[in-house]
Amino acid sequence: MKFLCLPGAYGSAKNFRVQLGxxxxxxxxxxxxxxxxxxxAHEVEPPVGWEDYFGARPLYRFLDTRHGDNFANLRRLRHMPHSINAEDAIRLFQGYGEGDDWHQQVWREALGDVSKTIDxxxxVDAVIGYSEGAMLGASLVVEEAMRAQQTGRPRRIKFAIFISGSPPLKFEGENRVVAQLVDEAGIVIDIPTFHIFGxxxxxxxxxxxxxxxxxxxxxxxxDHGLGHIVPRDAENVRMLxxxxQDLIPRVEExxxxxxxAVGAQERRAAG
Structure with missing residues (x-):
């Protein structure tokens, strides 16, 4: 299985190779x-106060944040009460970004860039994403399913590993991009997935x-028992x-x- 590896925000291919190594x-x-x-595709400077957190520069984001960013709002999630469920937490977070008008264009460009890389x-037949990369990978899985249904184009991603991810996004109205949540959208990712978090x-x-x-x-x-990281310690790596060792061969089979089955169906239709 060949994985396309998508780093988190303020990451890079070089740094993610070390993190995931x-x-x-x-x-x-x-x-x-x-x-x-x-x-x-977008080189960025780390947020103020986080200059030494993200590793060696240059650093990049999949999202073009020149017209705005939600990093400050994202940090508010750290202070939400533990009693609130995951879906309500995401909805509350999204409320902070209402009124922004740059999200849809930015998200289309980010999905287009990753789709081009896959092409x-x-x-490549699988994806592994961390943080922002996991959110993008999840959205790509949903986008591929929708495109296959509309155009018949074969889907490329057959398996996904999400590390400290977030739910896939969808367009809403003229400008907004919002998370797809189970109590609103139901199940939207139908391929085999493995979710790693702490x-x-x-x-x-x-x-x-x-x-x-x-x-x-x-x-x-x-659950690796740690924080918002890619697990690297020997015990967690061995268990993963x-x-x-069990999951990947089953997915491939x-x-x-x-x-x-698809080939047999096509032969019957042709004959």
Missing amino acids: PLADELERRGLATFTYSQG ENPD CDDAFLGGAVALYNVSEPTKSAMF GDIL QNRRDEG
Whole structure:
């Protein structure tokens, strides 16, 4: 399986290769996966007070934030009461951004950039995303499903690993982009998924909301017990390797069956 790796906000392909390195090396050692790394198109400076947090520069985002940003609002999620459920937390967060008129154009461009990267890498059939990259990857899965239904274009992404992610986004009205939440949209991600997060993550609600919109019979989760990070310690990497040692071959086998069924159907239609 070949993964396209999407880093978080204020990341880069180079830095994400380091962050993901222990897990990627473990999966490659087991013969389960290979990886290609991407990054956003927009070079950015880290937020004030976070200059040393995100690693070596240059840093990038998938989202063009020259016309506005919600980083300050995002930090408010850290202070929400633990009693509020994931969907209500996301709705409350979205309320802070009402009135902004730049989101739809920015989101179309970000999805288009990642879709282009996938087109340029024909062997990619899976995605692994962290934070902003996970939100983008989740949205891409939904976009591919919609496009396949409308145009018949085959879907490329057959498996997704989301690390500290957030639910996929959709357009609303003329300007807004909002999260797809299970109590509003139902299940919107139908491919097999693996959700990695930590119970000490200040943004845990986003990861839970993403898990909730994923098909429950095809999804699994893993709590590494830490914060908003890509787990790199030996014990977590070993356990993740063991889980994916089971998951990835099962996904690949199901993909072969599905492709065989489609081929047989096409032959019957032609004959």
